[in-house]
Amino acid sequence: MSDTPEQDENRSVRERRAAAGREARRTLSRAGHQGTLRDRLSWLAETAPEVYDLDEPTDLYGDRIVAALEERVAALLGTEAAAFFPTGTMAQQVALRCWAARTGDRTVALHPLSHPEMHERDAFSQVSGLRPVHVTRAPRLPTAGEVRDFEEPFGTLVLELPLRDAGFVLPTWEELTGVVAAARERDAVVHFDGARLWESTVHFGRSLEEIAGLADTVYVSFYKSLGGFGGAVLAGPDGLVAEAKTWRHRYGGAVFQQFPTVLSALAGLDRELPRLPGYVHHARMVAAALREGFAAAGPPWARVHPQEPHTHQFQVWLPYRPEVVEEASVRQAEETSVLLFADAWEQAGPDLARTEVTVTAEGLEWTADDVRAAVADFVRRLPGLA
Numbered sequence: 001m002s003d004t005p006e007q008d009e010n011r012s013v014r015e016r017r018a019a020a021g022r023e024a025r026r027t028l029s030r031a032g033h034q035g036t037l038r039d040r041l042s043w044l045a046e047t048a049p050e051v052y053d054l055d056e057p058t059d060l061y062g063d064r065i066v067a068a069l070e071e072r073v074a075a076l077l078g079t080e081a082a083a084f085f086p087t088g089t090m091a092q093q094v095a096l097r098c099w100a101a102r103t104g105d106r107t108v109a110l111h112p113l114s115h116p117e118m119h120e121r122d123a124f125s126q127v128s129g130l131r132p133v134h135v136t137r138a139p140r141l142p143t144a145g146e147v148r149d150f151e152e153p154f155g156t157l158v159l160e161l162p163l164r165d166a167g168f169v170l171p172t173w174e175e176l177t178g179v180v181a182a183a184r185e186r187d188a189v190v191h192f193d194g195a196r197l198w199e200s201t202v203h204f205g206r207s208l209e210e211i212a213g214l215a216d217t218v219y220v221s222f223y224k225s226l227g228g229f230g231g232a233v234l235a236g237p238d239g240l241v242a243e244a245k246t247w248r249h250r251y252g253g254a255v256f257q258q259f260p261t262v263l264s265a266l267a268g269l270d271r272e273l274p275r276l277p278g279y280v281h282h283a284r285m286v287a288a289a290l291r292e293g294f295a296a297a298g299p300p301w302a303r304v305h306p307q308e309p310h311t312h313q314f315q316v317w318l319p320y321r322p323e324v325v326e327e328a329s330v331r332q333a334e335e336t337s338v339l340l341f342a343d344a345w346e347q348a349g350p351d352l353a354r355t356e357v358t359v360t361a362e363g364l365e366w367t368a369d370d371v372r373a374a375v376a377d378f379v380r381r382l383p384g385l386a
Contacts, residue, residue: 013326014344020333026370027339028286028363032227040229044260047267059259062245069262072269073233077218078209081241084262086253088195088232089120091219094247095234096156097128099189099216102240105155107131109147113139113165114158115193139166144178148185157183160193161200161211162311168196168356170310173204180214190214195221195232198273199311202280216240222261225276225312226268229261275361279312282366283359287314289368290357293375299382312359320382322346322353328381332374340374 018034021027032040048054052065059066066084074082085091092115100106108124110116112134116124124130135142135150141163159179162168171179183190192215194200197208204211212218217236222228234244248254287304294302303317318325322345333339341355348354 013323013330016330016334017326017342017344020330020339021342023337024333024339025337026362026365026374027333027342028366029342029358029360030362031342031358033223033229044229044264044267047271048263051266051270052263059257059262061254061256062258065259065262065266069265070233072266073220074235076208076269077212077220077235079212079218079235080238082233082235083241083245083248084258085232085234085248086230086255086258086261088115088193088219088221089123090248090251090253091232091234091244092116092158092191092193093123093128093130094244094251094253095191095217095219095236095240096124096130096158098240098243098247099156099191100128100130103155103187103189105153107133107152107154108156108158109133109135109142109150109154109188110158111135111141111160111163111166112137113163114160115164115195116158118165139163140169141171141175142179143175144182147179147182153186154188156189156191158191158193159215160195161197162203164196164313167305167315168309168311168313169306170200170203173206176204177214189216191216192218194218195224196311196313198225199276199280199313202277203310222265222268226265226272228264228268231258231261231265276312278364279359279361280309282364283309283312283314283357285368286357286359286363286366286371289371290316290375292368293372294379296372297376297379299379314357315354316341316357317348317352317354319351320353321351324383325353325355328378331381332378336377338374338377340371340378 021034057064070082070084096108106129108130110132124132133152133154136146141159162170180190197220201208217234219232219234222231287309291304301319305315326345329341343356345353345355
């Protein structure tokens with residue numbers, strides 16, 4: 001079946017945006033996964049000798065270097081044990097089915113905007129036989145009162161920290177501890193979907209170990225913020241992690257050799273993890289400058305959400321169709337070599353577009369004046385504002 005003209009046009013814009021991202025002189029972030037195979041292999045060849053002894057034997061079915069990564073993450077998070085998984089989707093399904101067997105309750109309370117509900121094709125119910133329920137539909141994590149007063153029983157509460165599709169939002173530390181306490185009052189276990197937990201320490205003002213210590217199990221990712229090739233870890237008590245490794249095998253996650261992915265994860269822990277707090281602080285400056293730039297440039301309406309980002313990622317909303325702002329963004333990069341908005345724009349409502357902004361190493365070069373100037377140039381490319 002051939003693609004529709006709309007699909008062809010969308011592909012063309014995606015390809016133009018990707019090319020602009022590779023060639024742009026200035027951008028707020030440059031994702032490694034969008035580079036060439038040569039780029040990625042060169043990066044690994046450069047970083048691998050710094051993070052592991054390459055004269056050691058390779059891994060087989062999860063031993064050696066894989067076990068070393070598991071031990072390191074368990075130490076970082078302060079848990080008894082950890083298990084490496086090829087994907088976070090698999091790691092979380094295994095964790096939650098293990099908890100369901102232990103609690104005798106297959107009901108999982110989670111947010112409707114959480115990753116399992118938005119991006120996993122109902123895998124919880126279709127593959128693992130779990131039943132999701134939603135404690136709140138507000139675009140934020142649930143409150144302690146909502147957890148305490150929810151009318152249905154549940155065995156596990158899942159908290160995505162930060163809640164990406166609501167704007168990478170986090171509760172306060174006091175709110176988080178209150179929610180966990182409310183779940184405990186119901187005899188429920190608590191699992192953190194911590195794909196982006198690494199960058200949450202600034203907002204909470206707490207260490208990774210303190211944050212992870214609130215939960216019974218925690219999942220973390222190695223590619224979303226650390227720049228790895230992929231992979232995830234499930235961390236928690238010895239007994240549950242041992243059971244999770246059995247289910248990992250049953251789910252097809254006992255991969256023969258994984259050293260390239262694990263080396264990239266170790267490099268991310270060494271290189272990117274220490275930089276994340278700086279990215280978060282700089283993202284707050286970028287967000288403020290974006291607000292100021294839009295206010296001065298004159299679009300009918302613009303929103304940066306959250307106003308002060310909780311992590312190094314946040315959303316921007318504009319009152320245009322997505323294809324309109326996408327074209328303006330790509331043209332700006334093609335014509336000026338400045339890519340202000342590197343991610344796709346998506347439909348958020350009638351004549352309403354939304355995108356995500358990420359600030360990493362490349363963004364640290366931007367001053368507030370640079371951001372405001374880029375906004376002014378971008379807005380001039382929007383209809384009626386030239």
